[in-house]
Amino acid sequence: MYGVCAFFLYMTLQLPKSAQIYPLCVIALLAGLTTLHVINMIIGALREGVTNGLENFSGFVPSQFFTLLAMIVIYIASMPYVGFYASSVVFMALSLLFLRVKIWQIILSEIAVFALVYCAFTLFLEVRLPSGTLWGV
């Protein structure tokens, strides 16, 4: 939170003086509340002892999470070049394979999801999804 405040503070100071007031007030509010939270944490730690603070991460599987997150980032980054349908088909197949889903379930899931996307977005909403610069379209 302090990092967010510092980042926005740096950018606010680049603005004209008259436009700085409101963002500065909000940054001060966020920094103040964060400080209050830090004080609360310190008081809590003094009263009840220090905990590792990882209670919310119980059951967290780092290898699975970060691999899937990386796949999502690569999928979104490649979409303008490869096109929506091509990148989505590959992303879905790879992530399902990674999660050890059976082949017939992968095929069924792909058919269901892309039928839904095609009918709802391409046919009904007439959205022109990225077709990919790689293919020269």
Add this chain to the structure above:
Amino acid sequence: MTETLSLMGMGFVNALYPVNLLAMTAGVTIGIVIGCLPGLSAAMGVALLLPMTFSMEASTGMIMLGAIYCGAIFGGSISAILIHTPGTPASAATAIEGYQMTLKGQAGKALGTACIASFFGGLLSCISLYFFAPILGQLAMKFGSPEYFWLSIFGLTIIAGVSSKSMVKGLMSGALGLLLSTIGMDPMQGVKRFMFGQSSLYEGINVTCALIGLFSMSQALVLAEAKIKQRAEAAKFKDRMLLTKSELKEIAPTIGRSWIIGNLIGILPGAGASIACFMGYNTARQFSKRKELFGHGSYEGVAGSEAANNAVTGGSLIPMLTLGIPGESVTAVLMGGLIIQGLTPGPNLFVGETAKMTYTFFAGFVLIQFFMLGIGLLGCRGFAHIARLSDAILIPSVTILCVVGSFAIHQNYVDVVIMLIFGVIGWLSRKFGLNNAAIVLALILGPIGEKGLRRSLLLSGGDPSILFSTPVCWVLIALCVLGVLSPVLMDRMTSKAEE
């Protein structure tokens, strides 16, 4: 009065158009599917399907989103009863008695009770929607810039205070949302703020992208972090789902009480269906003539919980539609739906041509309850199988729908990137106990509050006393104080209900 009655009548005529009936059918079905899948929430479902309503008429789009909302709240009870895993937090109390009934071979009766109680709870909640919404709307018509400033502060304090375990963290979430809402053009001076050279950020962060990211993408990330487990097999059932006359008579008072509880909780910003279900269940137990059945499969308990959580739906729409303050995450997403349609939530929804849309939505909301009853009773057996769908399949499917949904808004790739950023923010915020609903609310209310504050100061030549100049301002200030203090009250309510 006559005008209101004619608007109500016209609303029903419009709501009965085939396109609206189709939207209700599709919305309720999708909602029940989303609701019965543990791990997916009502807010996530509404956010994910928001882009699909762009090309629809405003009333049809809102009817569809309302149908998803009601369907999802009911759908949560299916997995709660059959696999002892509430599909949504709103059905947590239903799982207690519902699963015990399943173990006794009464799953059909439990599902039937849930369906009927949900129907009556939702239907009765429409009464308060029709009664209170126009009154509050008329009151809000008298609001000027200072009042709008305090109104936005009230909205922020109450949701930030009530909906988080820690009030400071709730307020921090609100402040973070406020900071993010400053991205875009300065509303008074036209200065570009924090736009990173992206012209698409000219009007600020697209609320729909933020909603999809915070509620849907972050949910996919939450599913991705834990080991994928096989879900328990849904219990097969052969018993009758319909209740007898005497059984209906027995649960009628329970439904009545739960309706009042759920409705009041719905109107209160910050409190939601997850609190209402426990309070409804608890009250059902207190007033029951057969208390010994509670904990061993009481259908009165199922009725109390389900009527209360569905009664929240109509009530929760009131502050959002009349004052522009969404009381919880689903209504914040529904508010996003209204904004996308070019409508400003608040008193203007009850004036002129827009009033027709509003009353069509109200009538649609009444009809949705009938669709929920029909689809729920007929499709329970089928929905039970869907409840077993693995998280492994949900993760990439939800991600793809988030990507295509956010792209569809302006057919702009930057929106997809913003959605992903908000997805990560939403995931981090869940992990560190912050509140996504408060972030979204601040994102929506931030510009309203900023405009109200700066316009007021401009009108008064910089004199801040204008912010305290009317009795309405003082009422709103008092409400803000109450909003900050409300966590104490809400903590007591929750712990009492959970006892």
